[in-house]
Amino acid sequence: MRWIRRNLVVIAGLLTLAYMILPNIVVMVFSFNKPNGRFNYSWQRFSLDAWKDPCGVADMCESLSLSLQLAAWATVGALVLGTMIAFALVRYRFRARGAINSLIFLPMAMPEVVMAASLLTLFLNMGIELGFWTVLIAHIMFCLSFVVTAVKARVMSMDPRLEEAARDLYAGPVQTFLRVTLPIAAPGIAAGALLAFALSFDDFIITNFNAGSTVTFPMFVWGSAQRGTPVQINVIGTAMFVLAVLMVVAGQIITNRRKKTATA
């Protein structure tokens, strides 16, 4: 009893962790499955078939590549706009600043399905052909609020004197931005970028409404789930998961090493 009481926090933590990781483990394990029939829902036997031929399913890798491109462009678009908005909101006093500050959160608060339907109405009324561009516009729109939030938090903690110091030390406006403002805001911008990329890559509802005949990876998975789930979907999922974990670990190692060399 005493042992349990003493380690309660650790146990609770491990249980929570398991709760979060278990679905990912299942995805991973089933990427090595060789199912009977079209559905990959029950374990049969170990096989590397899907890993050897990840693009073996018709149209899947095309949709994956499309989703990656969409996520990349949506991230770039949201970053450029979002960073500028964040700086404007923190650094300048102008009319309707308060209103914009709250309106920026609207896409986060609005039910996604409502926004998706409204966007579709808008695009149809304007006579815009649905496809890559409509999806990209939609993605930039909802990623924007997350980027603004992340960058704003960083900019708020930045001392404006640093930029004054740079200007005082012979750096013109461009140099000041590149040498001082941007490097210091970088962690906020990076956080915004990761969020935007993940949200865009992941999005199904808004994309599904506004994609027309284009098929993104989430749409492909949804579509195939009606007819059968190829093991390759798990392969892609596992690869993404491993990649994300590796990136986080690498980031940790780099920061730790930097700290160590700095104190040495």
Add this chain to the structure above:
Amino acid sequence: MTDNNTGGDVRLTGISKAYGSFTAVHPLDLTVPQGSFFALLGASGCGKTTTLRMIAGLEDPSTGTIFLGDKDVTDLPPYKRPVNTVFQSYALFPHMDISENIAFGLRRRGIKSVKKQVDDMLELVQLGDKAHHKPHQLSGGQQQRVAVARALINHPQVLLLDEPLGALDLKLRRQMQLELKRIQTEVGITFVHVTHDQEEAMTMADQVAVMNGGRVEQLGAPADLYENPQTTFVANFLGTSNLIEAEVLETGSSGGDVLVTAGGGKLRVPGARCTSAVRQGGKVLVGVRPEKISLAHADDAGSIADGRNRVTGRIADSSFIGVSTQYVVNSPAGAELQVYEQNIERDTRLVPGAEVVLHWNPAHTFGLDAAQDIDAGVETVEDAG
């Protein structure tokens, strides 16, 4: 840096700054001689930092012009002015190490080989072993020195210091005052130093401009300001002054003493030390510094030399602070007069409640215009320290 000895003065003519309806700095003219250590002294909100920022180019003046030597720099952006600033918060770049911070100005001007100069600068501020540390790994005093080095490496015509010692504790502040003074003497660059600490201004500066409410109240060498304050603000803000309201009895001959009366007693003020014209029956504020006054017990009143100004009173409070004892004396001439007595021969009768005579050489008395706030510049509890 210019070779011409008079060509490097900082000249402000008619400089002012208004934010909407609030005037931070009223039109002022100021000349900072080249190579001098110049202090802008005043309480917070007096316009001293705004003035400094206008010299740096970080603030655009509403009116007036700024000259560096013969060059009008009023419309130049900060990065085109041969002026560098040490900020109150130091504003070191957190993502660069110390040597990169110091090299920043040189690199921006396209100078490639900076190593030698950076090393020399680190040597000057005695931080040679910290070159590859990040700013947050240094103590406040060390960061402060980096900020100075980062500005000085550019050999500016003028170095601006905005309350650079404000964030340091007292002991470190004293040490850095001497350090900054040493550096200034060594490099010979004009320093313009903004501070609210009158002791700091007097210790370090050759010239002090006392600012109040967006105006320069008085400008001069520290000793001159201290001995000859022209306004009650300067008299109270720089050190402590006893100001006594008095009425003029005799204006005396030109240059002679003015005879005044306060609380029933008569006092002499040198006519030359009265800031405003005195006329018979008019009012004047008579001032004397606490350390100029001697204290005698009332029983010894007879032994006080003739010709000295005298005020009788009763000791209200006394505090022993080692080198001196500070007395507060209430008298008919004025309440709470301050007296600082050196602890040479302590008179044990001088305790609270004792009847005493305050006496001093009339030459140490100054007269101020009575038409001003007698308590202007008195440090209140909120903005003390």
